[in-house]
Amino acid sequence: MCEQAGLILDELHDRFIFEMEIVDIATEEDLVQKYGLSIPVLLNIENNEVLYWPFDRDGVVNLLDD
Numbered sequence: 001m002c003e004q005a006g007l008i009l010d011e012l013h014d015r016f017i018f019e020m021e022i023v024d025i026a027t028e029e030d031l032v033q034k035y036g037l038s039i040p041v042l043l044n045i046e047n048n049e050v051l052y053w054p055f056d057r058d059g060v061v062n063l064l065d066d
Helices: 003-013 029-038 057-065
Strands: 041-044 049-052
Touching: 003 057, 041 057, 049 057
Parallel strands: none
Antiparallel strands: 041 049
16 A cells, blocks of 8 residues: 555544455456556445545545445
8 A cells, every 4th residue: 555545544543443454466366457557445345335546535534434
């Protein structure tokens, strides 16, 4: 995950309760095909909503609020 995305998530972790799993897509060909240049990617596992990079704080808030 890039530093900028990490900072956004760190800031929001005080406001929202969420778990995060970091997956290195380079080790899985299907993930490289699926996400490629769109990394980092955030997935809300409760509703399968995906947020692709570039994202901002408001986009992450919307993802977490849904």
